[in-house]
Amino acid sequence: MTEEAKNTAVRRSYRHGDLRRALLDAGIALARSGGPDAVVLREATRQAGVVPNAAYRHFSSRDDLVRAVRAYALSQVAIAMETELARIPAELPPLAFAQASVRAVGTGYLHYAHAEPGLFKTAFFFHENVDADTDPAKAGRSGMNPFQLLSMALERLATAGGLPPERRLGAEYLAWSAVHGLALLVSEGPLHGMPEVQRQMLGQRLLDMVEKGL
Amino acid sequence: MTEEAKNTAVRRSYRHGDLRRALLDAGIALARSGGPDAVVLREATRQAGVVPNAAYRHFSSRDDLVRAVRAYALSQVAIAMETELARIPAELPPLAFAQASVRAVGTGYLHYAHAEPGLFKTAFFFHENVDADTDPAKAGRSGMNPFQLLSMALERLATAGGLPPERRLGAEYLAWSAVHGLALLVSEGPLHGMPEVQRQMLGQRLLDMVEKGL
DNA sequence: GCCAAATGTGTACGCCGTACACATAAAATA
């Protein structure tokens, strides 16, 4: 037992080893199964096998913990988008490549919202404590956040001639609106639990709509 | 003082008069300034000048009170939509009338989301306790809920030939997605506090997108 | 080896939702 007292295990020594990590993991697990409201500080400390107040050595408040979980969730969303982007054949003609990029970021976004509703909701749970630098997103794997990835895709589209310059400004928000709305209906709204096939179908039609209507 | 001890007033007699109404009013006020999470039962009873447990004679739980507030908020959304629908000149040619209808319901929805972010969020706060008959909405003034009003507008569009039959199925959800997404970005998201003009502009462009892309 | 900094503990407070027994006013019945 060279290394004991790890993240989820109930440690035996006074010191924990990496309590911050353990609390974050617990917070992520809680958010995964219930969204941001389910991230309760005392429960996280319980899972880490530590007294409630120990958390305050690593997070200044419950909200601070939620923020950390949100940063994680946002990076996961970014990764989901990047994964879809990576599937695009590089040899595609410019316009097709750009269109595929827009669809890819949308698909990744929708996919994550369906696969991890709780974390998705945590990632884009505005409402409270929105500080400018955190919003709309934190880091991704490529160093870009979800919003930046969307902007990039739309810029590709504009450059390739698929998006008239006069419609460029604010296009991120229009596309984001459409995709975000469907993501919510699917992840926690009336479309929750919809069969996979129908969900993908609806996602594709929504992206058609965005592409045609932008 | 023929009638005293009304809604917000702190009554003097043992009986309140209409505690249920007073609690609902308080709940609405709380939701208005902070969304569903701000609806705290004890505060509502405080505002009604009554002991906490008195609430349980009228609402079986806090969630029950929130549900009542949500029903109110939904009816207000419906009314906002109906108000916009009423502005449409009846003598318009069928297709134009149908298109105007779709825009009207979208505009009403967006307008309410901007004017009453807290209540809007309460109205469409899925996530918890979604029971089939309550979802997606409760009653409006015309007896229709927001979702039904949207469906009606889209049906007009389909009938007028503005929406190909093969694209009719699920069109409500596509349109709803787009509008709902923007409503969220505006009411509690990164677009919160955006100047009125820009907001309306963005709303119109979004509805353009929906119209062209559906 | 000693001291200071970092990290976990103990105790306590005021919120919250809500269960249960009790008090009182209004309505129904006689």
Add this chain to the structure above:
DNA sequence: TATTTTATGTGTACGGCGTACACATTTGGC
């Protein structure tokens, strides 16, 4: 009108939450 039932508000209590403050223990630098 007198009495009983029912509706409605009160009192007390419990456990859970976030978190403030003082205290204990370990670790790391000198």
